[in-house]
Structures are given as C-alpha cells and as structure tokens.
Amino acid sequence: MVYGIFSDIHGNLEALEALTKALTDEKLDRLLCVGDIVGYGANPLECIDMISDLKPAVVCGNHDAACCGLINTRCFNDRARSAVIWTKKRIRTQDVELLQGLKHVFKNGDITMAHGTLHEPESFNYMINETSARATFDLMDTKVCFVGHSHVPGIFSERPEEAPSYFYKKKFKLTKEERAIINVGSVGQPRDGDPRSCYCIYDSDARSVEFKRMTYDVQKAQKNIINAGLPSYLAFRLGKGV
Ligand code: ZN
Numbered sequence: 477m478v479y480g481i482f483s484d485i486h487g488n489l490e491a492l493e494a495l496t497k498a499l500t501d502e503k504l505d506r507l508l509c510v511g512d513i514v515g516y517g518a519n520p521l522e523c524i525d526m527i528s529d530l531k532p533a534v535v536c537g538n539h540d541a542a543c544c545g546l547i548n549t550r551c552f553n554d555r556a557r558s559a560v561i562w563t564k565k566r567i568r569t570q571d572v573e574l575l576q577g578l579k580h581v582f583k584n585g586d587i588t589m590a591h592g593t594l595h596e597p598e599s600f601n602y603m604i605n606e607t608s609a610r611a612t613f614d615l616m617d618t619k620v621c622f623v624g625h626s627h628v629p630g631i632f633s634e635r636p637e638e639a640p641s642y643f644y645k646k647k648f649k650l651t652k653e654e655r656a657i658i659n660v661g662s663v664g665q666p667r668d669g670d671p672r673s674c675y676c677i678y679d680s681d682a683r684s685v686e687f688k689r690m691t692y693d694v695q696k697a698q699k700n701i702i703n704a705g706l707p708s709y710l711a712f713r714l715g716k717g718v
Contacts, residue, residue, distance in 0.1 A: 518706060
C-alpha cells in the first residue's frame with residue numbers, strides 16, 4: 477500500500493493547490509491528512525472544500541478543534557488566536573459540523589495517525605523529544621505512526637533494545653523490526669527554514685519513506701493574508717519557512 481500523507485494546510489489555498497497537483501503525479505493507494513486544515517491562512521473554506529474532494533482519511537488538529545468550538549484558545553499565542561477568531565467568523569455551518577466530526581486517532585493496517593502525540597490525543601501535545609516519542613511508542617500497536625503539529629518533518633525511530641532516536645533524512649527505509657513516528661511537516665506553513673510545502677510518501681510493502689518538497693505561489697498566499705486583515709506576521713513567516 478502506498479500512502480500520500482500531508483498535514484497542517486492551515487487555510488493556505490495556493491499550497492494546497494500545488495499539493496493536489498503534485499499528488500496526481502504520484503501512484504498512491506490512499507491519502508492521509510494529519511490535521512489542521514484551517515487556521516492562519518486566508519482561505520479556510522476553499523481548503524475544506526478541496527480536502528473534501530480529495531477524500532483523505534483525516535484526523536483533527538488543534539486549529540480545527542478551536543475553529544469549530546471544540547477547544548478554547550487558552551494555549552494559543554496571540555496571532556494563532558486572532559486567526560482562530562477570524563476563521564470562526566467565516567466558516568459555514570457544514571464546515572463546523574465536518575470539523576467537529578473529525579476523529580483524533582486513525583488506524584489502518586500497519587499505520588496510526590494523530591495530530592500530536594497518541595498520549596491524550598485530544599490535548600494536542602507536541603512530539604518534542606525522546607520522552608514524548610517513548611510515550612507514543614508505548615501506545616502504538618502498529619509499526620508506523622504519522623504525526624504533524626510541529627510543522628517540522630522528521631523521524632523518531634525505535635529499534636529493538638534501543639532508545640528512540642531522532643533524525644531527518646529525505647529518503648530512508650525502515651528495517652523489519654524498526655518502528656517509527658514520522659512527522660510529515662506542513663503543507664501550508666513550514667517551520668523548518670524551508671518555505672516549500674512538505675508532504676510524505678510511505679510504501680508499507682517496501683517500508684520506504686520519502687519526504688517531498690514543492691514550491692507554490694507564496695506571494696499570492698501572503699497577499700491574501702494581508703488583504704484578509706490577518707496578522708501580517710502570518711504572511712511574513714510563509715516567505716521564511718518559520
Ligand atoms: Zn498546525
């Protein structure tokens with residue numbers, strides 16, 4: 477089974493359009509979306525519609541949950557909070573229902589997916605170090621778990637008798653016994669210093685993982701954010717990938 481996995485679109489229509497185009501060139505059996513369709517960007521409605529057309533399996537992100545009223549924005553910084561307020565004013569009743577209906581954890585065959593950690597997935601904790609990775613490995617009954625949330629692509633790997641280790645490699649192959657938590661990076665707001673959109677291809681038979689990057693019309697996305705009256709930093713950061 478070949479999966480195309482992507483996360484953290486954040487209402488960035490230009491990035492999502494580029495992703496959709498890139499995905500049509502891949503030979504994929506299934507699409508997975510690791511959450512945060514909305515929040516930050518200027519086109520939440522268009523992104524929800526495009527995701528509905530793509531029909532991936534989707535889990536709920538913290539911005540999705542905040543924008544449909546499932547969680548409050550106490551843990552959000554000021555810019556994220558104003559983007560949630562802006563998005564809430566615009567999304568339609570059907571969008572609220574769709575976001576409220578998203579599950580926190582998805583499992584299929586050999587893979588699991590959650591926006592943050594598997595430990596209290598509805599709390600959206602960050603997978604930040606070996607300790608948080610260990611807690612998720614302990615809860616995993618699959619070989620691979622896809623996560624998002626940090627907008628930084630990378631892999632926590634666990635081999636028998638070894639502590640989890642963290643690394644990034646564009647392309648790699650898991651050994652037979654190896655388990656992995658794979659952060660697929662972000663489509664609409666990358667934060668690893670590379671402003672290009674990120675997605676991931678996983679072949680469960682070959683056990684191969686590949687991160688892919690693609691350029692999109694960043695300037696148009698920035699202009700949309702400014703014109704929408706969203707915080708200007710949200711436009712600035714797209715150009716830097718921070
Ligand atoms: Zn996010």
